[in-house]
Amino acid sequence: MANPPPPLARRIELGALLRTYRERASLEVGEVAEALGWSYVQKVGLMESGKRKLAPLELNALLDLYKLSAHERERVIALGKEARKRDTGPAFVADWAQTYVALESAASHLKLYREELVPGLLQTEEYARTILEEGDALTAREIDRAVARRAQRQERLAESDAPRVTVVLSESVLRRAVGRAAVMRGQIDYIHKLANLPNFDVRILPFSVGAHLALGTSFTLLHLGDPMVTFAYVEALTDSDFFDGPPHTEFYTLAFDRAQRASLSSAESLGMLDRVKFEPDPLE
Template identity: 35%
Template sequence: MATSASPTIRARRLRRELRRLRDQRGLTVDEVARMVGWHRAKVIRIEQGHSGISADGLRKLLDLYEASAEEQGTLTALARQARQKGWWSAYGDVLPDDYVGFEAEAAAISTFQSLYVPGLLQTEEYARAIIHAGRTMADLDEVARVIAARQARKVLLARDVPPRLWIVLDEAAVRRHVGGPKVMAAQVARIVQACQMPAVEVQVLPFSAGAHASMGGAFTILDYAEPALDPTIVYVDNDTNTMLLETGEHVSRYRLAFDHLRAKALDPDQSADFLATVAAELQP
């Protein structure tokens, strides 16, 4: 299955290019707003991704920034692609942030998970148990839609060229009996199976490793095929908040943390053996 362009990534690239052109012209947000007849808040919302931009609005900015014919063609195409709908738009009610759109075009996904198995490797029954625990007031239809969205995400791993997926998994994530021993046995077996996939590496961070570089919780680093156009993003989430971090300082901090976690974890072969042992212990 081929990779398709992500509207979320195209929208991010568009707003970065608009900011670059504004800086290149030496214009402030206030100056741009005055020259095109907008409120300054509109310029800020467009550059920060909180608001889209119409074809007419884009033409006004490109004319103001004196964009070349090539730049105008490129950015007009980006805007058109950004207005398209990704498959995840159909699940907007149960996918509350843009993460899936950013994940969709990643060339490499590096993630540390401290409490549960990452979504791309979850079995349906494990995912159902997680959702029921976290959405105590959800009705059956909502739970079904969350499950469907999570299953749809897994198309990433079926691509002709899948993203490189590197997971560091805290031992707690495989020791906790989510859904009961039977569900957990199937889930751990699924991780063992994933360890055989060429694009997937799994390392277990054992309890014996003690304190580590991400005691604060889980995070994911998303790298792209063209980093000059699409710089790395770090995604940090918990039960009450999600953050997408893009600054070089944040990215360097989390990349260093991930390197430390990999160094403390069991190597991939040892991890596969460890997981196989856990799966066997869960069998009746």
């Protein structure tokens, strides 16, 4: 049975949705705070960023102010109930990555563009270990926990409510020798297996494409809820950036769409996976 998304994910989703309804109502943050008798304007921003829980009375007052339909109210009230539950936080995940892991578990559609490395959600244990062991930043026990956590995240991919996953990988992801040949072959086999699932679409962006809008970066787009809310996530070595609205989400969506259109077809991408898998290992 699928685990429900954590309250953090629902709180962020709720905040983004309420911001959308506020903007639809042509209300400024200050006007909302004044109408609800809130003494500080920042409370609205904290609410819309998912950093503050809303009591039922506060939420109902907002829904009245934004003039939501009966259907919209029902959806938001249910979301608010989930958002008020206590957070436990995923184990063995860095604080700055907690938000992403929470939203990933709630997303209905994930779009992943990667320039150099296979996305964590798609990594085999051997591939993940090879990366995590670099730099001596983690102990052996911490690596074991991180690998186990990634495996837990992958379990959702086989559940009945598995999200749609659209992946665009630069050709360099396949040719970057992470570990020995056996590690890369196992990783490519796993990507090939995922690509054959009905909810997956894996595309390879070949070197021959040249320059493109997403060149030089890696990012994830997460679509949640109905009505849909979109988030863009960009991860660095020790922190991450999260964008939950225009113009950022629109620009990352444009970059992803262009990369996907420039990529090989699904069948051609599978063919490239097979070819690269059996190429000689330059390290051997």
